[in-house]
Amino acid sequence: MNKFILSTALLALTAGGALAQDVVRMGTEGAYPPYNFIDDNGEVAGFERDLGDEICARAELTCEWVTNDWDSIIPNLVSGNYDTIIAGMSITDERDEVIDFTQDYYPPTASIYLAMDEGVDLTGGVVAAQANTIQAGYVAETGATLLEFATGEETIAAVKNGEADAVFADMDFLLPFTEDGELMAVGEEVPLGGGIGMGLRESDSELKDKFDAAITSMKEDGSLNALLDEYFGEGTGTY
């Protein structure tokens, strides 16, 4: 973290006469570990923090992190409160109509169900999911009763207190919640979405090109694979 502060300070110094546009505000949710979360120092941390800082360094941009609720993360990008969404957002056609995406920095992901016991009915029961996610869309199609919540945290709580039979979300988000033995993964893994990318305003194609170039260079030299393996286990990075 200190290293980051130092490097931003250095960047700010060397870019003394740079224009205001050179500060890129990175919008994230801050409630989706291990992708992004607020650590005990009150700072944004996680896979996307490390990735975003590296991308900004490669694109020679000064970046600042801001958090925003998942529900309003796209409207606030569009109205210019920050310049990019880097929040574990899957690339989908519906979102692509409103905003632009860079190429993916995480391959298409698997989603899983978590429940208190093995025998729950995943297609007829009540399944919790975070609102406005691809997982919520999927649950609605399976015939299960969809119970939506604003944060991932609340979907877990809903299963634990019996409000929902199961929760459906991204595998990397859910698996750490099985550690205490109360919840377990049930059913099959479901591949969803077109990978995770950074979201940008459609009018911001210059910034998009810069980010795309930085992600490409991280894919080429293997540093993105190393970062993926570090956070999500060996073999996740397949670029």
Place this chain on the structure above:
Amino acid sequence: MFDFCADPDLLEGGRWLACYMSTPKHMMFYQSFGLVILLMLITAPIALGAGFLGALASRSHLAPLRWLGKGYTSIVRGVPDIAFFLFVPLALDQGLEYLRHKVKCPDWDAPIRQGSDFVVCAEAKLPLSSTPQAWHELYGVALAIVAFAFVFGAFAAFVLSGAMNAVPRAQLETAEAYGMSRAQVTRRILVPQMWIYALPGLSNLWMILIKATPLLFLLGVEDVVYWARELGGSKTSAYSYPHPDWRLWYFLALLVFYLGVTRLSEIAFGRLTRRLSRGQATAQGMKEVHKGAPA
């Protein structure tokens, strides 16, 4: 904060709790209580001022001014608060950016609304994207204060104009008989005497204002509710201090905080009522006389 907090994994019991409660993240939680109190203390006088102007306007002899005052109170009182809390900051922000854009970037030829995007030039952004995050947050709080003052001002205007009507007509007539002008009557007789009639309504509004502060959370301000939810949520091993869902305890702390603030306010308003009742021709004022308080 403490020396023994270096490695959270090795801690147990009281020490773990001490370290946990003193993380920088918890410090932000404690500070947010100050933020909420500060917001109430700043908002209340502004709302009262707006209400006072609104009340005077709705009593004005000039028809346009009267329409403005009446329109303000009836529109705001008739629309759900939450709609205004979400609308005012957004409209204000885009309105200001639009004006700055027109002034600072006259050569800009691209449209401001591109589909769903609201695009102004970088120099017109409020605050500039190069300013530190702290200023962005302060700007958000300032917009919230305006929204709160706007909504509560309308209610205050209604309370104050009711209080102005409650001042005994005889008092005003006497002043007129002394040859005071309408403005003088208002300034010297009406306004000093109306407060005691306005106080029950205003204290009610203050209580509602206190209880409305969690709406800050909806405006994206990192207030007590934000931090309680953020800290209370179950923490996996990605965090230094993993724990199950503790939101119940954090929200219990908020409950105690709000009860404490409202109780203190009740005591303060009680004293203020006694003070303002002195020498008034009201039941409370008579009681004060019998107690032998100086009239």
